[in-house]
Amino acid sequence: MDSIVSQIHSLAQSTGEAGRLEIQRALRQTQVELQSPIEVLFELVNSTLGVSVVRMSTDLGLFGILAKSSESLSVNKIAEASGASPDLLARILRYLASTNMIMEAGVNQYEANKTTHVFASEKGEAMVLHGFDFHAVIMRVMPDFFKETKYQDVTSNKYIPFHKAFNTNLSCFDWLIQHPEHFTPFQKAMTSIEGSEWTEGFDLLESEIKKLPSTAAQSSERTFLVDIGGGHGHQSIQLGQKYPNVLGRLVLQDLPTTVENLAIEGVKVEAYDFFQKQPLVGAKFYYLRRVLHDWPDNDATKILRNVAEAMSTDSRVLIDDTVLPDTEAVWQGTMADLALMISCGGKERTRRQWELLADAAGLRVEQIHSYVAATYTSIVVLALK
Structure with a gap:
């Protein structure tokens, strides 16, 4: 197994962006083929839970705490820095490690990995806040909206799931401007993807x-x-x-x-x-x-x-x-x-x-x-x- 993983890493390093994308696509397809029906269902439930745990971890500053440390940290040390209960934190950190968002370094010991640093960055935090506080709210009403509109395609922005989610008649951008707690993460997230x-x-x-x-x-x-x-x-x-x-x-x-x-x-x-x-x-x-x-x-x-x-x-x-x-x-x-x-x-x-x-x-x-x-x-x- 280790040799197969090593070959995949070597292949990814020697190919371009398009090749890297094809490797990811092939690995995802392989994972789907290997999953049992119950694993497919559990992964669906986990996709919702994961977003909530990441949002809570962002509030606690967990990713930043681990990313700033040059060594692994105990649950108690992280609890002191975050203010969370050690017992609750142990459960959250265990989940984050099991989903590869942080790395388990030993019993009740954790450290940052590549994903941790992504979430700890200003771009990552902005994406988390915008994704959970704005998009997730809209996604929650999406099924009811399309049921009400008899599953017609969206061809106008006069009434869309956004309006139902936030109970407003304003356009999305006008509403964001009036709500800085949403507009600021949105601006940071958009700015982070600019470039030449x-x-x-x-x-x-x-x-x-x-x-x-x-x-x-x-x-x-x-x-x-x-x-x-x-x-x-x-x-x-x-x-x-x-x-x-x-x-x-x-x-x-x-x-x-x-x-x-x-x-x-x-x-x-x-x-x-x-x-x-x-x-x-x-x-x-x-x-x-x-x-x-x-x-x-x-x-x-x-x-x-x-x-x-x-x-x-x-x-x-x-x-x-x-x-x-x-x-x-x-x-x-x-x-x-x-x-x-x-x-x-x-x-x-x-x-x-x-x-x-x-x-x-x-x-x-x-x-x-x-x-x-x-x-x-x-x-x-x-x-x-």
Whole structure:
């Protein structure tokens, strides 16, 4: 058995992202085939319990306590640091170790493993809080919602499981802004997945960046990239750090409440609602990262039409989002699709769905640049018809 595990580890280290994903898929399938019927049912129950235990462990700071220690800690030591009863803590820690979230080092002795450090990070804690306090509440009412609506697909965000869960008429994003205890973890979780990896191997972008002068941008110069719905500008900042000559040629747009008092060197900040007419005409690129998947097709079409009306013939829309495959989608993509559906009425789209959406807005899909195999994250490049 040890030799088989060693071979799997060796294979994983010698392959790329797509290969690593295939190994995980094969191992999950093997596990399913090896499970007895009762084990399948127990795992289902455990999936709910596990989320609750992780949420409680986050409140107690258990992951952080273990992650900060360079050696294993006794139950009593962890109890002193967390304030929990040693007897209760012994049961919680035993469960966490049995599910590989922490590591058992001996009798009543525990230490951190890779998963512990993930949950102890700011990103991990934000994901736990957002997942349990927000998404889990919506998931709880999901069966009743679809029973009431006779199991129809969600095509509008006017009434979705989110509204039933939180008893509100507000949209998801308006509600989050009014509830900082939910909005703060949401913002941290979203910020943690920003990066410049989308530019890697993206020849269209790099070729256009090479054409830019290395001198300071002139006031009459064409805007290079408009970061629409870009929040606090993390993507613009990342792009400017990687390609300094784009600074002064970038514009960040988001709602007034988001960009109020926001200042980013080399980035012009504008208050803008993407359901309104796009004020920046003729930019080279209009960039939307994880924006359109938050909206049903009708709203996403309106957003794209506003961009299309501002484009020049050589302008391009860069949609940084998921492109689901037609078959054999991994669970991360299908999970995100359902989570978006019940929380904000959005969806993850296949290539065909992106093509239909673009066509409805007077655009066409020119190319798709995929850059994260595990989540099908891609740049969908749109041009005018």
